[in-house]
Amino acid sequence: MQGSIYEFVKKKLISHGVxxxxxxxVTLENKLLFLDFVQLERAVRNANFDAVxxxxxxxxxxxxxxGKRHLIVFAYLYLFFSDGTPERTHTDTKDDGVVLRSVEYRRAVTPEERLIADWGSLWxxxxxxxxxxxxxxxKT
Structure with a gap:
């Protein structure tokens, strides 16, 4: 079983460069902001797009x-690197101009999980x- 959700969120945010x-x-030091990211993780785990x-x-x-509006980027990265993001994407163009696009995921994902990841990717x-x-x- 996975450990604490708080440790999971902290490690994930650190892996995104916070x-x-x-x-x-600030995303780690501001308790309310960090708890907002914990709520984001809960929404992602529940695959609830409205909650996300x-x-x-x-x-x-x-x-x-x-006064740090730019930190929203970490929420977008959080979603972009969720399980709903494809591991690989293949694009093939046939002679008649038809383009076939296939994606591979790390595990079976639901349409809602894909929507969450795609929404984060778009932003x-x-x-x-x-x-x-x-x-x-x-940094300077």
Missing amino acids: SQTPDGL QSAVKRIDERVRSL FERCGKSLLRAVYAS
């Missing part, structure tokens, strides 16, 4: 109130790089 900058460390959206909204409100692709630049600018 401990590499002073701003990133609510948790991300709470995280967004919390980081805005702290990360839209604004993740610029938000990460802001996070790493705090």
